Amino acid sequence: MDMGKRGFLRAGGALALVATGLLRPLRAFAQQWNKAAFETKGIAATLKALGGSGSTESAQIQITAPDIAENGAVVPITIESAIPRTQSIAILIEKNPTTLSASFDIPDGTDPFITTRVKMAETSNIYAVVRADGKYFHAAKEIKVTLGGCGG
Amino acid sequence: MKRFSPLVLLALAACATGPADEEARQRAEQVFRGSFTHGNRAIAARVEKQDEAQALCTRYRNEPPKDVAEKIESTEAAGIRYPVPGKFLGDWRQGEKIAQDGYGLRFTDPDTKRPNGGGCYNCHRIAPAEISYGTVGPSLYRFGALRGAGEPVQRYVYGKIYDAQAYLACSQMPRFGKNGVLTEEQITHLVALLLDPQSPVNK
Amino acid sequence: MPSPRLAALLIAAALPCAGLAQQDTQKEVERYRQLLAEGNPADLFEAKGEELWKARRGPKNASLEQCDLGLGAGVVKGAFAHLPRYFADTDRVQDMESRIVTCMVTLQGFTPEQAMKNPFSAPGRPSDMEALASYVAGESKGMKLDTPLAHPKEVEAFRVGEQLFYRRAGPHDFACVSCHGDNGKRIRLQDLPKLTDPNDAQKIFTTWPAYRVSQGSVRTMQHRLYDCYWQMRHPQLDYASEASIALEVFMAKYANGGEIRAPGLKR
Amino acid sequence: MAEPMRIRANMTGDKVEVRVLMAHEMETGQRKDGSGKLVPAHFIQNVTVTCTGRTVLSAQWGTSISKNPFMHFRFKGGKPGDKVTISWVDNKGERRTDEAVIAGG
Numbered sequence: 001m002d003m004g005k006r007g008f009l010r011a012g013g014a015l016a017l018v019a020t021g022l023l024r025p026l027r028a029f030a031q032q033w034n035k036a037a038f039e040t041k042g043i044a045a046t047l048k049a050l051g052g053s054g055s056t057e058s059a060q061i062q063i064t065a066p067d068i069a070e071n072g073a074v075v076p077i078t079i080e081s082a083i084p085r086t087q088s089i090a091i092l093i094e095k096n097p098t099t100l101s102a103s104f105d106i107p108d109g110t111d112p113f114i115t116t117r118v119k120m121a122e123t124s125n126i127y128a129v130v131r132a133d134g135k136y137f138h139a140a141k142e143i144k145v146t147l148g149g150c151g152g
Numbered sequence: 153m154k155r156f157s158p159l160v161l162l163a164l165a166a167c168a169t170g171p172a173d174e175e176a177r178q179r180a181e182q183v184f185r186g187s188f189t190h191g192n193r194a195i196a197a198r199v200e201k202q203d204e205a206q207a208l209c210t211r212y213r214n215e216p217p218k219d220v221a222e223k224i225e226s227t228e229a230a231g232i233r234y235p236v237p238g239k240f241l242g243d244w245r246q247g248e249k250i251a252q253d254g255y256g257l258r259f260t261d262p263d264t265k266r267p268n269g270g271g272c273y274n275c276h277r278i279a280p281a282e283i284s285y286g287t288v289g290p291s292l293y294r295f296g297a298l299r300g301a302g303e304p305v306q307r308y309v310y311g312k313i314y315d316a317q318a319y320l321a322c323s324q325m326p327r328f329g330k331n332g333v334l335t336e337e338q339i340t341h342l343v344a345l346l347l348d349p350q351s352p353v354n355k
Numbered sequence: 356m357p358s359p360r361l362a363a364l365l366i367a368a369a370l371p372c373a374g375l376a377q378q379d380t381q382k383e384v385e386r387y388r389q390l391l392a393e394g395n396p397a398d399l400f401e402a403k404g405e406e407l408w409k410a411r412r413g414p415k416n417a418s419l420e421q422c423d424l425g426l427g428a429g430v431v432k433g434a435f436a437h438l439p440r441y442f443a444d445t446d447r448v449q450d451m452e453s454r455i456v457t458c459m460v461t462l463q464g465f466t467p468e469q470a471m472k473n474p475f476s477a478p479g480r481p482s483d484m485e486a487l488a489s490y491v492a493g494e495s496k497g498m499k500l501d502t503p504l505a506h507p508k509e510v511e512a513f514r515v516g517e518q519l520f521y522r523r524a525g526p527h528d529f530a531c532v533s534c535h536g537d538n539g540k541r542i543r544l545q546d547l548p549k550l551t552d553p554n555d556a557q558k559i560f561t562t563w564p565a566y567r568v569s570q571g572s573v574r575t576m577q578h579r580l581y582d583c584y585w586q587m588r589h590p591q592l593d594y595a596s597e598a599s600i601a602l603e604v605f606m607a608k609y610a611n612g613g614e615i616r617a618p619g620l621k622r
Numbered sequence: 623m624a625e626p627m628r629i630r631a632n633m634t635g636d637k638v639e640v641r642v643l644m645a646h647e648m649e650t651g652q653r654k655d656g657s658g659k660l661v662p663a664h665f666i667q668n669v670t671v672t673c674t675g676r677t678v679l680s681a682q683w684g685t686s687i688s689k690n691p692f693m694h695f696r697f698k699g700g701k702p703g704d705k706v707t708i709s710w711v712d713n714k715g716e717r718r719t720d721e722a723v724i725a726g727g
Contacts, residue, residue, distance in 0.1 A: 033667040038684040066387035068283070068380060070544055070622045074568035074688045076390035093686060097652060101686040104695075110678050111637065115393075115694035119650070119686045146284035147252070147273075148543050148569060148622055173518075179511070180518030180601075187598030188584075191591030199524040199589050206523040210530065213521050257526050257588045274542045283380050286542040288534065324536075326527040333526050396690035398628045399645045479647060479661065571647075571689040 038100050043127055046092055046099040047136065050129065055136035058083060061128050063141040069120065072145035078115040083132040086112035090131075095124035120145050177211075192259050209322035221321035229318035231330055232311050240306035240343050247345030248352075250338050251278055257333065268333050270313075270342060275325075278345065279352040289325060296347035297354040309343045384544050388620075397489055397566035397618035400573040404490025407483055413463030422458035424451070424491065435495035436615055439604050441506035448512045450603045452577050453595035455487050474594050475581070476572045485573040488564045492617035500561050500615055502607040509604060516605025519598055520550070529587040531602070545622060550606050557613025560606050565619035573618055576603060629722035631706040638700035638724055640671065640679075642693050642708055650685040666691065666710045673700045673707070673724075702726040 037049035047055055064078040079089050089112065090103040101118045112130070120126075123144045130137045188196045205224050208216055216224065234240075253269025255261060272278060275288035299305050312319055314329030314336075328334040334342075345351050408419045408431070424434035425442070439450040445457055452474065459470040476482035503509055523530040534542060535550040548555035564575045574582075580599045584592045592599055625645035632639050644666065651663025663685055671679040678697040700706065704724045711717040 033682050038682075064390075066383050066390060068383040068387060068544075070384050070387050071569045073571065074391065076387070078390075078694075096686050097650075098684055098686065100684050102681060102683045104679060104681045106679070107677055109676075109699050110695065110697040113695060114679075115692075117391075117688040117692050119648075119688055144283065146544055148284065148545060176514040176518050180515045180522070183515050183597045183601060184519060184522065187593050187596035188590040190593050193590075195588075195590040198526070202522075202524050206528055209528075210521055210523050214532065214536075258585050259589075259591050260585065277377075284543045286540070287377075288537075288540045288542065288547070324528075324533045326529070331526040331528070393694065394641055394643055394692040396643055396645075396692070399625060399643055399690060402628060403625060403645075478649070478653065479655075566690075568688075 034103070037103070038098060041097075041099055043092055043094055043099060047129060047138075050090060050100070050103065050131075050136075052129070052131070052136035055129060055138045058130070058137035058139060061130050061137060061139035063126065063128050063139055065126065065141060065143055067142070068144045068146060070146060071148055072120040072122070074117050075120050075143060075145070076115070076117050077126065078113070079128040079130075081112035081128075081130045081132065081137075083112070083130055083137055085133040086130055087133070088131045089114055090129040091116070091118060092127040092129060093118060093120055093124055094127065096121050195259055205317055205321070205327075212322070214322040214324070216321050224321035225318055228315045228321075228327070228330065229311075232314045232318055233329070233336065234307065234310065235336055235340060237303070240303070240310050240340055241301075241348060242337060242340030242342075242344045244341070244344040244348040244351035244353075246338075247341035247343070248279060250334070250341055251345060252282070267335070267338065270328060270334055270338070272342065281352060292346055293353060295353055296349065296351065301347040301349065301354075306343055306347060309346055310339055313339045313342055380544065391568065391620055395566055395618070395620040397493075397564070397573050397620060400486045400489035400566070401493045401618065402490075404486035404488070404493075407486055408490055413459065413465045415462065415464035417462050417464070419455070419458050419462060419487070421462060422455070424454055424458075431491055431494045433495050433498055435492045435617070436498040436500055437502055439509075439512070439600055439607060440503050441508050446508075447597075448506075448508050448600055448604060450576065450595070450600050451491055452484060452488055452575055453600060455484065455491065456595060471594050474575070475578050478571065482572075485564070485575060488575045489573050489618045492564050492615070495615045496617065498615050500557070500607065500611050500613050502604070502611055504604075504608060512601045512604040513608060515598075516601035516603070519602055520605055525588040527588050529589075531583065531587075533587075534583075551609055553609050553612065556606060556609035557611075560610035561613040561615045562617055562619030562621070564617055565621045567621050569622050624716055624718035627708060627718065627720040629706065629708060629720055631700075631722045631724045633700075633702055633724060633726055634696070637696045637698055638673070638704075638706065639696045640694065640706055640708075644691045644693075644710060644718070646689070646691060646710075646712065648685065648687055648689045648691060652685075664712060664714060666712045669693070669708065669710045671695075671706065671708050673697065674704050678706075700724050 037046060040046045040049045060082040062080045065076060069075045077091065081089060086106055088103060088105050091101040092099050093101050102116060104114050106112050120143060125140045125142050127138050127140045185200055202210065205228065208220055208224060212220065250270045251272035254271040254274065255266060256268030273282055273285045275286040277285040277291040277293050280293060315327040316323040316325035317327055326333060329336065329339055346353055411418050421428045424431060425437050425440050426434045435451055439448050441448050449457065456467060456470040459465045460467055473482050474484045476485055504513060520531045534547050538549045538552060538555060540547045548559040550556050563579055564573050567574050577594055577599055580602060581592045628643040630641045646666050647664055649661055649664040653661050655661050665685045666683050669681040670677060679695055702724050705721045706724060707719060707721045709717065709719040
């Protein structure tokens with residue numbers, strides 16, 4: 001694709017965007033990527049790789065997602081924690097080839113709330129794992145992934 | 153002003169099967185042949201020529217007059233090849249796989265050794281475990297339980313899958329046997345899926 | 356042995372009703388679609404399309420900004436609402452995509468082959484056309500579709516499109532009407548609009564191009580038709596072919612009056 | 623080269639609602655191309671969001687985040703006119719940073 005300058009700006013309104021390309025310093029990514037956790041299979045093993053020895057089921061974690069996904073490539077999911085001092089939220093998908101999908105660090109001042117979209121290889125339980133005050137809590141929900149279109 | 157008035161729509165629709173339509177039909181055939189030129193010629197040849205039922209159903213927009221309908225039904229019925237008596241019921245497990253599978257005969261389906269699927273769930277509810285089913289055709293859930301599974305029903309289901317237009321001219325259902333989409337054996341597996349008391353359809 | 360027809364009458368009894376399960380499924384699928392709606396990745400395509408539209412490209416090193424999409428050279432806003440339409444300079448009816456191709460040829464100096472080389476993206480191979488079409492369609496968002504049917508060639512395209520809509524062929528005996536002739540039907544879990552019913556057509560036709568989550572990309576109306584014919588076991592529909600445009604003219608007539616919500620978001 | 627993100631940042635009460643779309647293939651490493659070869663994994667691994675120099679969210683992602691990722695979250699302490707800066711880096715070391723100005727409620 002032979003495109004010229006990539007930056008553009010939409011002035012005014014809620015949609016404002018400035019592309020600054022490569023200008024950000026590397027320290028923005030001082031945080032490491034937890035390779036071990038992302039390559040682990042299984043809920044318990046992944047929890048361990050994330051640093052938890054065990055976790056308690058909690059009704060204070062709310063998973064909002066459809067019971068049925070029309071397509072497994074894009075499954076919308078919202079996780080909200082009402083547990084005081086929530087520090088991180090992780091999304092685990094039991095039957096995916098690798099269990100851990102994402103982990104979000106929630107600093108003070110940021111709501112313990114995250115919406116994203118995940119891929120699901122098949123119908124599976126998804127787990128929301130919350131670390132709060134150093135302890136681990138979780139909630140789970142089954143999402144059915146359906147065949148769509150004319151199939152095959 | 154340029155807006156298409158309902159009246160014009162009506163006028164265009166009304167002349168759908170009149171003689172003035174023949175001109176539009178011929179022009180459409182010309183356009184059709186000129187619009188699939190880059191693909192597989194064998195597939196193009198297959199769709200350029202319509203068989204009698206296709207041509208009649210196109211002409212009457214799937215609502216043929218009674219005499220035409222009867223002609224289509226008797227012609228199609230005469231073409232059904234039935235298995236020997238007692239061999240209508242195949243294996244419902246294989247039937248379920250065929251009902252799920254949509255493979256075959258598309259221009260990206262080069263593997264002609266892989267059997268074609270029936271794609272039945274695209275249009276029908278069948279076994280209750282599959283929630284992703286279509287509604288273009290009627291629900292077939294509990295088909296055998298509701299209608300029995302004796303020889304006349306077996307024969308009917310086989311024939312209906314083999315050539316739906318033997319029963320209803322211009323049915324939207326593909327003529328799976330007549331057009332060689334499914335083999336006779338595959339059809340017996342589908343008969344079993346619908347009629348076998350052990351099939352999840354009838355549990 | 357009874358005739359097949361008689362057997363059918365004997366056997367066809369009241370069908371079991373679909374029951375609650377189906378409604379629950381529909382409700383959850385609807386929820387899935389609602390949850391997706393808060394962020395449409397087609398936004399990314401619109402932005403890229405705008406940039407491409409304004410970029411100097413091709414042998415003539417020109418942008419597409421002077422493209423005449425039917426409302427005069429340089430007018431993008433609202434143009435999509437009146438497409439397809441007849442264009443005097445090419446003496447044919449053109450849809451948005453074929454018209455963009457024309458502009459890429461006349462303004463930028465691409466050959467038609469170059470301009471139509473990659474209309475449908477594949478993973479790792481993005482398509483400029485999908486971005487350009489998203490941008491142009493997006494510039495008519497909120498407007499009512501109002502395609503003309505005045506010029507004799509527009510009328511002819513409608514009548515050809517109508518014939519093609521009902522034309523059954525191939526090993527599955529499919530025509531467009533096989534799936535789009537009734538209200539309230541679906542394939543698997545996907546709703547099928549009755550394209551000759553203005554209520555359905557207005558809601559659906561005006562959401563293309565659309566980001567398709569199953570394909571991870573914006574797909575255009577040309578792709579929708581190509582994909583339908585693929586499912587119909589027809590050969591590959593030529594890009595921007597006369598048949599494709601005739602079908603668009605036919606569908607647009609029933610969709611006229613519908614609010615443009617393109618680029619949309621779909622399974 | 624990476625395409626720009628689409629960022630919306632709006633005030634809702636005393637909180638900033640951030641919605642972002644990122645253009646990325648998010649290739650799993652398990653898909654085969656036309657010739658049957660596995661396409662190598664290519665996915666965003668780290669995302670960082672800052673507002674006036676303060677980190678308001680950081681994330682680690684695996685291959686099962688959907689193609690063209692979307693994310694929505696909210697934080698306190700921002701005001702209209704402030705800039706929200708979002709950066710990502712993927713497993714091939716490609717990176718992208720974009721900014722949006724917080725709009726009023």
